[in-house]
Amino acid sequence: MGLDIRIPLGLVFLIIGGIMALFGLYTHGDAALYQRSLGIDINLVWGGLMFAFGAIMFFLGKRHKAPEDAPDTHNSAPSARPRH
Numbered sequence: 001m002g003l004d005i006r007i008p009l010g011l012v013f014l015i016i017g018g019i020m021a022l023f024g025l026y027t028h029g030d031a032a033l034y035q036r037s038l039g040i041d042i043n044l045v046w047g048g049l050m051f052a053f054g055a056i057m058f059f060l061g062k063r064h065k066a067p068e069d070a071p072d073t074h075n076s077a078p079s080a081r082p083r084h
Helices: 006-026 042-063
Strands: none
Touching: 006 042
């Protein structure tokens, strides 16, 4: 199996974080929306953090090389050992 869990996990966080960050950018000047969070644009902050986490996971998953198949130990070539 060559699928690393970091790739789909990274994609999920990239997509959700991107949507949240874009929504935070779109509603950045709306004081009534962010009144409960003391004026902090929480969608932009957490969307950016989720996007960064997703980018790191996706990058690490893509960078990791899957182990090669085990080498064939049953060669058809004759053994170099002398027979007695």
